[in-house]
Every structure is written in structure tokens, then in C-alpha cells.
Amino acid sequence: MSSRLTASESSLNAVTASGQQIATIRLENVYKTYDLGEIQVPALRGVSLEIFAGEFVAVMGASGSGKSTLMNILGCLDRPTKGRYFLDGRDVSSLSKDELAALRSHKIGFVFQQFNLLPRTSALENVELPTIYAGVPIEERAKRAEEALRRVGLAERAGHFPSQLSGGQQQRVAIARALVNNPSLVLADEPTGNLDSRTSVEIMEILQGLNEQHGLTVVIVTHEPDIAQYAKRALEFRDGKLRKDAMVQNRQLASEVLPTLPAIGAEDEADAPGDRAKSSNGNTPAD
Numbered sequence: 649m650s651s652r653l654t655a656s657e658s659s660l661n662a663v664t665a666s667g668q669q670i671a672t673i674r675l676e677n678v679y680k681t682y683d684l685g686e687i688q689v690p691a692l693r694g695v696s697l698e699i700f701a702g703e704f705v706a707v708m709g710a711s712g713s714g715k716s717t718l719m720n721i722l723g724c725l726d727r728p729t730k731g732r733y734f735l736d737g738r739d740v741s742s743l744s745k746d747e748l749a750a751l752r753s754h755k756i757g758f759v760f761q762q763f764n765l766l767p768r769t770s771a772l773e774n775v776e777l778p779t780i781y782a783g784v785p786i787e788e789r790a791k792r793a794e795e796a797l798r799r800v801g802l803a804e805r806a807g808h809f810p811s812q813l814s815g816g817q818q819q820r821v822a823i824a825r826a827l828v829n830n831p832s833l834v835l836a837d838e839p840t841g842n843l844d845s846r847t848s849v850e851i852m853e854i855l856q857g858l859n860e861q862h863g864l865t866v867v868i869v870t871h872e873p874d875i876a877q878y879a880k881r882a883l884e885f886r887d888g889k890l891r892k893d894a895m896v897q898n899r900q901l902a903s904e905v906l907p908t909l910p911a912i913g914a915e916d917e918a919d920a921p922g923d924r925a926k927s928s929n930g931n932t933p934a935d
């Protein structure tokens with residue numbers, strides 16, 4: 649396999665010979681139908697889309713509209729039933745499973761709503777995990793993981809287990825894990841879905857920082873319009889189709905909003921939309 653990618657091969661400002669910028673993500677008339685034997689479930693129905701390096705995109709839409717299906721395709725976890733997907737100009741529909749896995753591990757970082765950390769494994773070891781799959785030399789792994797934890801402000805929690813961390817801290821560990829192989833693209837499927845509102849804005853601050861200071865391309869799924877306000881561009885899906893695509897007006901900067909929010913523990917006033925803070929610990933308890 650010759651699929652190891654160097655930084656210079658990554659998507660930042662990739663251009664064609666004619667000087668045109670190559671999209672980081674380009675979908676051409678993508679369909680995804682889940683085949684359940686007797687029934688076919690259409691999840692994406694003809695989606696065409698381009699996302700360029702350095703964008704910060706929020707994907708919105710009702711439950712079942714195809715957002716996670718889209719993210720799985722963007723992340724090379726699944727392939728379109730029909731249509732084509734170009735990642736940094738390369739048609740990934742033609743790649744083998746191994747090539748897809750290599751591409752994924754070097755180019756793409758994933759963040760999930762449930763954090764998906766291994767419960768009996770320290771924060772540092774959770775973050776290290778993707779470096780093993782990426783073939784990073786053993787002596788470099790811990791250093792890379794420490795650096796990633798530092799980037800999300802959690803260096804001092806490296807030895808903690810997920811159950812010893814708050815929901816927001818667990819999500820920061822998950823973001824560090826997504827960053828550890830220096831991807832150019834971060835995909836986050838409802839990264840704030842299990843967090844209270846202040847913690848959600850803290851997560852958005854980290855994602856905005858990665859986007860602004862490190863030039864990472866960020867795509868997040870969210871149900872919440874106020875979270876989408878932190879993105880630069882918002883897409884809306886309905887019934888598997890892209891219905892709206894617009895730049896975010898009056899974009900919010902999390903670093904400016906945070907000082908205006910009540911501190912944790914002081915937020916039982918106006919802001920109690922149901923039980924948003926409910927399962928801030930996405931893990932099953934250690935058994």
C-alpha cells in the first residue's frame with residue numbers, strides 16, 4: 649500500500665494546473681439506498697455538493713432526512729449506491745477497502761454524538777488508538793496523543809478514564825482522538841447532541857479554533873439552529889435531498905459568546921430546554 653499521505657498532499661489549497669481550486673469534497677448526483685431485502689430505503693436522492701478547504705459547514709434537517717448517511721459517505725465509511733464522490737479531487741468510489749481505510753485514517757477525523765471512547769482506557773490511550781492504525785512508530789504515539797490533548801485543553805487529564813470526565817471533557821478527548829493523525833477534514837455527527845448549552849458552545853469554540861487557526865475543514869451535523877450559527881455555511885436536507893445551501897448570516901463566535909453565558913451550575917434560569925444535559929456521560933457504566 650502506498651497510501652500514506654504527507655501534509656503536502658493534503659487538501660489545503662489544492663489547485664489544478666489551471667489554477668482552479670480543487671474542492672475538498674465533491675459529490676456528483678449521489679444516491680444512497682439501503683437494501684433490506686424486501687424493502688429499499690432511499691436515504692439520499694441525488695445530492696450534488698462541493699465543500700472547499702477551510703469551510704465550516706453545518707448540516708441540518710429533520711430526523712431521517714439523510715444527514716448521517718451523508719456523513720458516512722463523506723467519511724468513506726460507506727459508498728454511494730449511485731453517483732460519484734471526489735475527495736481532494738480523487739474519485740474514491742473506485743478505491744478498494746484498504747485504500748479507503750488508509751485515506752480515512754490520514755485525512756479524516758470523526759467525532760460522534762456518543763463520544764465512543766473506550767471505557768476502561770485512559771484519555772491518552774483513547775487518543776493514541778488511531779495512530780496505531782495509521783502506522784505511527786510506537787515511540788511517537790504518546791507524544792502525538794499528548795499534543796492532541798493539549799490542543800483541546802485537556803493535557804492534565806491524560807490519565808483519566810472516560811467515567812472520570814464530564815460529558816464535555818469526554819467530547820474533547822474524542823476531538824483530540826479525531827485530530828491525532830493531523831487530518832485535513834473533521835466530520836462531526838451531532839457533536840453537541842448530548843451536551844448542555846454552555847458545554848456545547850465550548851465544543852464549538854474548539855471546532856472554530858481548529859477551523860480558523862489550523863485551517864481544518866469542518867462539517868458538523870446539528871439539529872440546533874443556534875449551534876449552526878457557529879458554522880460559516882448551512883445546508884438543509886429534506887427527504888434525502890439538499891434543499892437549502894446558504895452562508896450563515898450573523899455568524900457567532902464561540903469565544904465571544906462564552907463569557908456571556910452563565911457558568912456551569914448557575915444555569916437553571918431561563919435556559920432549560922427539556923433535559924438537554926441528560927446523559928452527558930455517553931458511556932455505559934463500567935461493569
Ligand SMILES: Nc1ncnc2c1ncn2[C@@H]1O[C@H](COP(=O)(O)OP(=O)(O)OP(=O)(O)O)[C@@H](O)[C@H]1O
Pocket residue numbers: 682683684689690691709710711712713714715716717718
Ligand atoms: N443502516 C441502515 N439500514 C437501513 N436504513 C437505514 C440505515 N441507516 C439509515 N437508514 C434510513 O435512511 C434514512 C436516512 O437516515 P439517516 O440516519 O441518514 O438520517 P438522519 O438525518 O441522520 O436522522 P437523525 O437526525 O435521526 O440522526 C432513514 O429513513 C433511515 O431510516
Ligand SMILES: [Mg+2]
Pocket residue numbers: 715716717837
Ligand atoms: Mg443521524
